[in-house]
Amino acid sequence: MNKEGACLTGSTATNSSNLDAAVALFHSLSDPARLAIVGRLAEGEARVVDLTGKLGLAQSTVSAHVACLRDCGLVTGRPEGRQMFYSLTHPELLDVLASAETLLAATGTTVALCPNYGTRARTGATIDSKESLR
Known part of the structure; x- marks a missing residue:
């Protein structure tokens, strides 16, 4: 939720601009x-x-x-x-990064294995069907 209490995943015009801003924020941190x-x-x-x-x-x-x-x-x-x-x-950016670290710890390697954005997607590697997904 943003500071106005609106969820970023809503479908109204205002929430759409909030979603756009969230996308821009995370994209700015994606490199x-x-x-x-x-x-x-x-x-x-x-x-x-x-x-x-x-x-x-x-x-x-x-x-x-x-x-x-x-x-x-x-x-x-x-x-x-x-x-x-x-x-x-x-300084709130540090809270976002701390939350991301908590989420990453909770999900383990799942995000890294994401076929669209994970480590393998960046390197162009593919997952062998016999390969373990440790």
Whole structure:
């Protein structure tokens, strides 16, 4: 439910826009690099150079992902001299991630085995009918 008490799965026009916003939120977090950036920023503010060192990604890649998160309203920048320090805009995002971790622990590997979005879908691997689904 959102803060107005409306369920995100409703079918009215208002709930449709809530659903669209939820889809955009989860899509913004669906990239491994963006999720890693959010995880690092959960520890405190950081510059792009700090993020590149931590994530092992090119500066341009990190900058593009930070811009995406900033455009989504999840990250904000604080200028200090010629540097920009980024931080999470809303601490509630940490609650969402904690809930996701709880859900992942409860479902085990089920999400990873999802044929559309799981690990195998990203790598193009197929499940052999004789393979165990541990």
